[in-house]
Amino acid sequence: MNIETLVAAANPVPTAAAPGADSPRARQTLARILAEPPGPAGRPSAARRAPARRVHVPIAIAVAGAVAIAATATALALLPGSTSGASPAAARLLAKIAYVAERQSIPRVRNSQFWYIRSWGADMGCNAATGTCVLDKPHEGQIWQSVSNLCVTGLLREHGQDIPLAYDGNRQHCPDRGGVNDPTYRFLQSLPTEPHALLSLIERQMSGQQPPPQEAFITIGDLLGGSIAPPWVSAALYRAAALIPGVTVVADAADAIGRHGVAVAMTVEDVRYEWIFSRQTFHYLGERDIYVAKPRDLDVKIGSIAAESAVLQRSFVNHAGQIPASQSTSSG
Amino acid sequence: MRQPGGGGRSAAFERCYAAYYRQIAAYARRRVPERDADDVVAQVFATAWRRFDQVPPAPQDRLWLFAVARNVVGDHDRSSRRRSRLWFRLAQDAVTSATAPDLPDPRREPVLAAMNALRPADREALQLVLWEELSHAEAAAVLGCSANAFELRYRRARYALRSAVVCTGLLPDPEPPGQQVGGAS
Secondary structure, three states: OOHHHHHHHOOOOOHHHOOOOOOHHHHHHHHHHHOOOOOOOOOHHHHHOOOOOOOOOOHHHHHHOOOOOOOOOOOOOOOOOOOOOOOHHHHHHHHHHHHHHHOOOOOOOOOOOEEEEEEEEEEEEEOOOOOOEEEOOOEEEEEEEEOOOOOOOEEEEEOOEEEEEOOHHHOOOOOOOOOOOOOOHHHHHOOOOOHHHHHHHHHHHOOOOOOHHHHHHHHHHHHHHHOOOOHHHHHHHHHHHOOOOOOEEEEEEEOOOOOEEEEEEEEEOOEEEEEEEOOOOOOEEEEEEEEOOOOOOOOOOOOOEEEEEEEEEEEEEOOOOOOOOOOOOOOO | OOOOOOHHHHHHHHHHHHHHHHHHHHHHHHHOOHHHHHHHHHHHHHHHHHOHHHOOOOOHHHHHHHHHHHHHHHHHHHHOHHHHHHHHHHHHHHHHHHOOOOOOOOOHHHHHHHHHOOOHHHHHHHHHHHOOOOOHHHHHHHHOOOHHHHHHHHHHHHHHHHHHHHHHOOOOOOOOOOOOOOOOO
16 A cells, blocks of 8 residues: 555546536537637637737637637747847846856766755745635755766755655656756756757757747746756856747846846746846846736736745755755856 | 648547546546536636647647646636635535445545645645546646656655655555665765
8 A cells, every 4th residue: 555546546536437528418518619619709708817918829820710819827829029039138138147157167076976956935826725825935945866867866855854756666767867857967968058959959858838938938947946057058058048039137036035136037928937147146046936917816916926936055965965065056 | 739620620629528528527526516517627628619729639638628627727716715615615525425435435534634735736746647647747748847846746745645644544654665865964
């Protein structure tokens, strides 16, 4: 008996017990859906949604008929101006950040080592039981992961608990140095440094529900805050981000511990994702995700924080659980 | 993207409806009171019909539907906040009434209670894998997060739930040696 078995047995509604498409209710629903033409604006369910943004409609869809794109998390059409790359100000800022990142010292890393990342952060969670959305209390998290092989058990220390990160059961092959969604240092070392090639590789490997520009920005952001990359790869990631349309600059943003800086940002649906950098050193400080539009029916004010983080320390250590002596911090 | 078309579009939609209705109906019934579940399912498929050009081909269409269902349930939860206490009690009742009466499992209540105490995002990771029977990669796609982020969430949920359930005596044995990594420094 393991916990998976217990959870599966506690499933309140086995799939076989749910009604199928041949049930009377399902047939009625299907008839009602098909009776309506697909997609014109002004349908009740579309009208209830906040008209968060007007988007350009791809030609293939325009041919099929006007489509009102609702503001759900799963689908957004192409953003306007999708071929132009980041805004000029964002491109200039990213160029400076890349220049600095490229000149960081190159760490000497052995395959047996772990990267260590200590950060503070908080996420907004919506609780079905109370119906409210609240931002967690910011708290510390520490993670140790093998630099060369995801099959080696890592460690997450958060909320006073040590949680082993044993990936081996889910790996198709061992050793596994990961990919853009689950990187190791050795994987990051192998990435191309030409920005177009790097962006193209990220777009091929990334997963998620957003259109490619937004998904690429989010994926790169995860790498910046959640990994340690060699200096030349960090620089290439920033240069790749400069190729993404819709990337802008936010003049002032603060990370989870209140450090202010300048941010490279992109808005995805109702939330603006901000990577925050020191104005003095151009080093990565953390990320802040902030509501810039009010989601439909969600009791969240514009300006509320959806998630925030601050990276405090990154380093390489010899075993999981080892706290590095120095306060070395490398920019992501 | 699916190809737009007239009658072909309806036929393709009906195939999709027939293939996945039960899975989406089960998903909804696990998360909202039974009286609301059919509305949730109808809204999911109405969204799919409205935006059928954007529904990816099989097997990704199933994940697309789960992601829409997740949003619809999220909207339902949020709009339910004013009646949250009532809603929660109803949800509990729905869970109880949906329980297969011929298989009363005394382990279920403590497990569900422990799951309810998890952070919502962590609970969702467990549910998608163990109730919806999605692979980790599929669940990450539904949640729109990276595989790595999903893995962390899943492991954290599993660990927290296991700790809670051990306290109930349902899982008396510790994890096999080698699963634990010490905090030596």
